[in-house]
Amino acid sequence: MAGVAPAPTFTTRPELLGTTGMVASTHWLASASGMAVLERGGNAFDAAVAAGLVLHVVEPHLNGVGGDMPLIAHDASASRTFVLCGQGSAPAGATIEAYRDLGLDLVPGTSHLAAVVPGAFGAWMHLLGRYGTLPLREVAQYAIGYARDGFPLVPQAATTIEAVADVFAEHWTASAEIYLGRGPGRRGAPAPRSRFANPLLAETLERLVAEGEAAGAGAAAQAEGARRAFYSGFVAEAVDAFVRTPAWDGVGGEDARHAGFLTADDLDAWRPSEEEPVTTAFGGLEIAKPGMWSQGPVLLAQLAMLERAGVADLAPGSPELVHLAVEVAKLAFADREAFYGDSLDADAPDAVVSAPALLDPAYLAERVALLGETAADGLRPGSPGGRTPRLAEHVVRAMADGGAWPDGLTTPRVGEGEPTVARGDTCHLDVVDRWGNVVSATPSGGWLQSSPAVPGLGFALPTRAQMFWLEPGLPASLRPGRRPRTTLSPGMALRDGRPAFAFGTPGGDQQDQWPVPFLVQHLLHGANLQAAIDAPSWHSTHVPSSFAPREAEPMGVRAEPRLGAAVLDDLRGRGHVVTEAGPWALGRISAAGMREDGMLVAAANPRGMQGYAVGR
Structure with a gap:
């Protein structure tokens, strides 16, 4: 892989190893x-x-x-995830x-x-x-x-x-x-x-x-x-x-x-309720997530598109990789807006598209073909399984008006709005x-x-x-007894049916964006869990938020300046509207698992100075 930078070796704290147990939070x-x-x-x-x-x-x-x-x-006694x-x-x-x-x-x-x-x-x-x-x-x-x-x-x-x-x-x-x-x-x-x-x-x-x-x-x-x-x-x-x-x-x-x-x-x-996870292959492992009532398949779709687009050949933290990841995220989250929600009868007009349809290789190839060298505007949901996409009218209006809602909906009330940015959620x-x-x-x-x-x-x-949407006929429309399409999304990486490591992060809509650079660093470039967590992060803010009042930042990207001024300038040159977060501001990932030799391993996020992994 010519031109690929070596895996980062800097860590804010050690990756923990032991044999008794590990907890990271x-x-x-x-x-x-x-x-x-x-x-x-x-x-x-x-x-x-x-x-x-x-x-x-x-x-x-x-x-x-x-x-x-x-x-x-994962229940080891039953070999079941x-x-x-x-x-x-x-x-x-x-x-x-x-x-x-x-x-x-x-x-x-x-x-x-x-x-x-x-x-x-x-x-x-x-x-x-x-x-x-x-x-x-x-x-x-x-x-x-x-x-x-x-x-x-x-x-x-x-x-x-x-x-x-x-x-x-x-x-x-x-x-x-x-x-x-x-x-x-x-x-x-x-x-x-x-x-x-x-x-x-x-x-x-x-x-x-x-x-x-x-x-x-x-x-x-x-x-x-x-x-x-x-x-x-x-x-x-x-x-x-x-x-x-x-x-x-x-x-x-x-x-x-x-x-x-x-x-x-x-x-x-x-x-x-207990359910089977949705999975896809990436970096030699199987990545498992909750189903369509969460946003978990968004991460799987991103990883599958990235692998198809040749992400392994791009240097970690390079402008090419960040641009590719942001554009892939925009496609995956556009599909979330059109197709995700709680399960209903497959013949219902507001039925949820199945995860296998979204992860079908032929459909993913169609999505990857949309990727370009510059930032794309608008929302571009696809047609998995031949389904016609339908976006909430609020989303259509917001994106047409530069991400702003009509008068009266733009200012969150006290306690409302995207909690991740201001307070954590x-x-x-x-x-x-x-x-x-x-x-x-x-x-x-x-x-x-x-x-x-x-x-x-x-x-x-x-x-x-x-x-929920108060517009009928959408997969995420309100119905009594229905689960809201949550952003909550823990994950697990499996090796031959056994856990390699569990992982996840707070962050609302970012819960299935911040793990992308983490998994790329760890699985494709050999960084240990702690180094992969510590590496600079970013996320797109292009798609309307899941939280009231559902604001969007079209073409928006928030990035830690540790990526480097040259990388951020390159992204701006491609049309991304880049906002620099603090150098240690994005992501609160933790992870714990088991190496192939049986040693237990864990790592936790240093951002915010309160997350820790412990073990022996």
Whole structure:
């Protein structure tokens, strides 16, 4: 491969190697808690639940107990890789007509109107009950302890609380009790890195554990008992009463308040589901992702197009490679806008196109033939399987008007908009144990800034309904019981049917862009996991965001300046509108897996100075 630069050797920290277990996540306390479970003899599933519950506590601006959470896992005892969907569905009463009656043509991004069934806790309990080995209290004790006794609040969380403090104080009083009421006479946002506790959340978790223990001994009985308490017991009752009470959202007027559609019956009827992953080959491995209700196949389509376009012959971080990756991303995400959503009958007019149709070699060849040496404008979805693409009218209007929405939709309300850019929006964790079990999970939703806390519970509800369209006939149109087309997208790389490594990142629409340079560096150019994570990153902002108010930046590219001025100037010369992010600003990838010699390996993102991998 003449002209290809050598793999990067610089790393901010070492790639970890060991034999007992590895945990990598977006917060050091979660990684350490998961590792403590492995040290106690728990397996990767036990450790993932422990780490995930801790993330719900220590990163409340990024996820919560009432949020969403898909994962992909490998059960070594059965030699089986599966996806577990913890993405909650739309309430039975959430119809397009119901929102239209409120004068809305987009689902808002905040408060009760955006609420769907919280799926994260149910998914964790499913994982523990079916695959775990430890009692519920042993895995939940770390989260309960941090919620009760306190933890150092990361600066980003403190900044987020400060940004919405007025809303809390004036409107979301249950949130104010948690985040602003820090002692007699004092009402203000907590200081960065101060000791912060959420006693209400600790009480909720403790009660869930107690309900689980009352159901019986062992992980299976206790996980099911806790699940019932959440979805059919005291949590569901509190959620039902709260969502029936109008809460401030500013939708339709500065002081506007609305009740929501979510009910206790919606929670009682919901269950997490196990599914087969979607896969494609890249760099000698099989890359696995969740299905079309996520955006996971977007990564697979990009990798398949890149391989067909000769990406292995391009130097890492070169302008040619970045340009190719950006143009491929624009094609893959255009297909997402036209064809992705929750599964329906194949003959329905708004049915989702199958992943095999999108990954068909003949279709990919058609897509690669569209690539040029300059940046392409517009959205160009294809016709996989002969399907005629249909874009939401909002997307068509936005792209025709330079990415701007009509007047009145351009300014996000407090807590709304693409959370990744300003505050971060999601968490991630990867776990591998000595027996070869692997878990990759992406908890999100239930953000403190986007929904009021449920009184007495200490956590907020997910606002993922904002990803539905209120235009009928689209794969991502709102329907009761349908899962929103989520951006959450953990991944796994397999070698001969066994995990090589799990990986993923927070980042909204970027969750399936930032892994592209990571996988190219690691699988094509031999960089170790840590070096591949540390390498400069970029992403396209050309396609409208999945988050309200769905803005786009046509031809936009955000890039870390560590790529080099010459690379960025070259991209501008090709027509890309390049915005320089900070030198260490893009991507929060972590990874954990097993080498061919049996050694366990892990690495984590240094950006933001809070993600860590641990192991031995």
